[in-house]
Amino acid sequence: MKPVDLVTRAxxxxxxGCGNFAIQHALKDVVSGLVEEGTPLERVVLVTGIGCHGKMADYLGVNSFYAIHGRTLPVATxxxxxxxxxxxxxxxGDGDCYGEGLEHLLFAAKRNVDVTLLVHDNRVYGLTTGQYTPTSPLGFPGRSTPRGTPEYPIxxxxxxxxxxxxxxxxxxSRRLPQLRGLIRGGIRHRGFSFLEVLQVCATFYNRTEYYDGHVYDLDTGSFPAGEVDAALAAARxxxxxxxxxxxxxxxxxxVFPTFEERLAEQRAPGADPAEVMRKLFRDRT
Structure with a gap:
């Protein structure tokens, strides 16, 4: 399968100039790579929330589900x-996930659900034309805060x-080769993978020059995997x-057991989840 085969006619x-184009490009490259490696396309599911990012479900030809605002992760779980x-x-999106959906984000992380989450963080509500989000900087002059937001970002x-x-x-979003690798790495990881993707909103918060001049590649070899203190220092x-x-x-x-693995340990001996679902649908018809 070629990546272009995943682009729909929507x-x-x-x-x-929207950063979502690059994220879409990276994601379709990774998904097509999974298919080439033997993963059936019908086994790939995309869940999106409400916001400009959500149109990814329209533009990528995979099984997809639109969740309501802030509820992407409960559906994915x-x-x-x-x-x-x-x-x-x-x-x-950052407003979608870090605002109304923050509690679901925390529970997905602590449960270690085997889901890969991409947060399209443009640090502004773009679909609703320019309000501040939980990651907007202090003083951001958005449509709802013309004098600048008085809140610090998370x-x-x-x-x-x-x-x-x-x-x-x-x-x-402007470092495409690295972004592909990060998405691929998140999918291959067994457990909850959180990938924040910084992007610009070309219309309401274009930070292209700022990001280009400030981003750098983290030397992950400088601290061992699983070293929380070193990871927190880098994050700060x-x-x-x-x-x-x-x-x-x-x-x-x-690496530690996933939510699904722990649930399987509690399942009654001999229980067949597929048969349980078939019975559920038979009883409803």
Missing amino acids: PNTWCP GIKVANPDLVVIACA NPVELMIAGGASWVGRGY EWDYSRDARIPLGVFYEA
Whole structure:
């Protein structure tokens, strides 16, 4: 399968220069690579939330599900628990995931659900034309805060390391080769993979020059996998508000049983999940 085969005929309504184009490009390259390696396309499921990022479900030709605002991860969790053989990829926006969906993000991390989450972080509500989000910098003059937001931003990478995510990374939409590798690495990791992707909103918060001049590749060999203190120190180098270098790469990786594996241990002996689902649908018809 060629990556272009995954592009649907749905009219694309992203603004010219939107960082979502690069994320879509990277994701379709990775998915086509999975298929080439032997993963059936029908086993790949994409779950998206509400926001500009959500149109990924329209533009990529894979099984997909639109969740309501902030609820991407509960849906993705349910899909993975019902059929652990599926490759479940979730896409969410910074407002979608860090705002209304923050509690679901924390529980997905602590449960270690085998889902790969891509957070399209443009640090602004683009679909609703320019309001501040949990990662907008202090003083951001958004449509709802013309005098500047009085709130400090959260640091999602730090939050995910502290919250128990077993794989935590950050990419940038203008570093496509690295982004492909990070998405691929997150999918291959057994457990909850959190990948924040910094991108620009070309219309309401274009930070291209700033990111280009501040991002750098994290030397992951400088601290061992699973070393929480070193990972937290790297995550705190940039707090999403002050002027500082922005590390990209894998901050943290650890391996421990997934949520689905722990649930399977509690399942009654001889129980067949597929038969349970078939019976459920038979009883409803």
